[in-house]
Amino acid sequence: MQPNEAMNDLRAIRQIMERARRTSDGFGGWFMVLWGAIWFLGFVGTHILLHFQRDEAINWLWTPLNTIGILGSIYLGIRMARRARTRSSTLWTPLLLYWLALAAFDGVLIWQFRLYTNGLHMALLIVLTIALGYVQFGLFTHWSISVVGLFLGLVAVAMATWLPEYFNLGIAILGGGALIGGGFWALRYGG
Amino acid sequence: MPELDPVIHQPTRLRIMAALVGLDEGDRADFTFLRDLLGLTDGNLSVHLQRLEEAGYVRVEKTFVGRRPKTWVWATPEGRAAFAAYVDALEDILYPQVR
Numbered sequence: 001m002q003p004n005e006a007m008n009d010l011r012a013i014r015q016i017m018e019r020a021r022r023t024s025d026g027f028g029g030w031f032m033v034l035w036g037a038i039w040f041l042g043f044v045g046t047h048i049l050l051h052f053q054r055d056e057a058i059n060w061l062w063t064p065l066n067t068i069g070i071l072g073s074i075y076l077g078i079r080m081a082r083r084a085r086t087r088s089s090t091l092w093t094p095l096l097l098y099w100l101a102l103a104a105f106d107g108v109l110i111w112q113f114r115l116y117t118n119g120l121h122m123a124l125l126i127v128l129t130i131a132l133g134y135v136q137f138g139l140f141t142h143w144s145i146s147v148v149g150l151f152l153g154l155v156a157v158a159m160a161t162w163l164p165e166y167f168n169l170g171i172a173i174l175g176g177g178a179l180i181g182g183g184f185w186a187l188r189y190g191g
Numbered sequence: 192m193p194e195l196d197p198v199i200h201q202p203t204r205l206r207i208m209a210a211l212v213g214l215d216e217g218d219r220a221d222f223t224f225l226r227d228l229l230g231l232t233d234g235n236l237s238v239h240l241q242r243l244e245e246a247g248y249v250r251v252e253k254t255f256v257g258r259r260p261k262t263w264v265w266a267t268p269e270g271r272a273a274f275a276a277y278v279d280a281l282e283d284i285l286y287p288q289v290r
Contacts, residue, residue, distance in 0.1 A: 007285055020211070
């Protein structure tokens with residue numbers, strides 16, 4: 001075999017390995033892109049509704065967005081599990097249950113501590129819980145997802161502490177943007 | 192000139208091994224996923240998988256999901272080692288002075 005043939009073979013090997021990894025294990029990445037887009041739309045919408053004192057419309061905004069997110073997550077999990085039995089695709093059922101458990105936990109906290117009377121605290125709790133979820137999700141899939149979760153948590157605390165009036169906008173741009181960017185990064189480089 | 196494993200050296204089987212080794216150890220690829228990823232026909236993929244399985248480099252498991260047949264494929268530890276040795280041999284050809 002000539003060196004140029006060896007180089008062509010190595011190049012082909014690298015491309016196929018990357019493609020196999022990307023297309024079989026994209027659950028984490030696409031999951032983050034989906035929820036990043038939902039967060040961006042939801043938190044920008046919340047900021048606008050609060051600005052125009054239309055607080056009562058916030059639930060009407062988030063309910064369909066969350067429904068799209070949940071259905072989209074289920075679709076992604078099923079689609080990925082059919083293509084390759086990878087760490088993340090076989091984990092998607094227990095992970096879905098884990099996220100549901102986190103949601104239930106948040107629901108109990110919001111109810112017991114009456115956080116529904118304070119929109120900022122309620123939103124902060126939810127964002128921090130999700131950030132925790134991403135940190136733990138990344139421990140089982142790819143470290144980049146944990147980094148995004150950590151960044152989300154830091155942004156949420158910083159915005160709530162120093163710029164509470166821009167909390168929703170900050171989470172939309174920085175949090176949603178981090179999820180979308182992190183998701184595409186994970187798709188490109190693995191995770 | 193380093194010896195190239197003749198089982199893996201065949202272009203289609205090389206691509207199959209690359210795809211399977213590209214997954215993490217313990218992960219399995221669906222037959223149709225592999226076929227679509229590599230742009231092969233069912234028959235072509237089956238023939239080459241059989242050759243790789245005879246060499247002990249891959250395992251093929253046929254199961255059912257409900258009533259639908261499903262075939263899972265994965266690289267064995269021997270297959271991963273053989274593939275790694277093949278890549279080393281290619282690099283030896285490319286950079287003989289380094290080694």
